[in-house]
Amino acid sequence: TVSSTTIEGKSGSIVHVVAEDFWQYQKAPEGWPTVAMATCHYTIMMAAGEQSPLSINGICESVDPDGDASVWTAAIDTSTGIGTGSLASGTGKYKGVKALPTFQTTFQIDATHSVYEFKW
Known part of the structure; x- marks a missing residue:
């Protein structure tokens, strides 16, 4: 985590x-790299008194x-x-590409970096 703020x-x-x-792309689409770095902004909803996110x-x-950008x-x-x-x-x-992968964390490098594996 690079930064974290909470709105109560x-x-x-x-x-x-x-x-x-x-990001590691398992069986990446033709012409795509097999790895990339990303900055992610996550919004986590928590109910009062609960430990697990909603x-x-x-x-x-x-x-x-290659210098190509994606959101x-x-x-x-x-x-x-x-x-x-x-x-x-x-x-x-x-x-113009439609891509709908699934992904999950495969390794926590340190407190600020995770490795995610993407599958198509």
């Missing part, structure tokens, strides 16, 4: 987390090793930790 409400709270992540949603941006949206299943992503927009090889 009466019946719950919203935690906003910014993270720097390392929902986790994110928006991530990445510029790959992704994500929703993470709080019971399994598996996320579903959607390529929202991109340049170069990502422009």
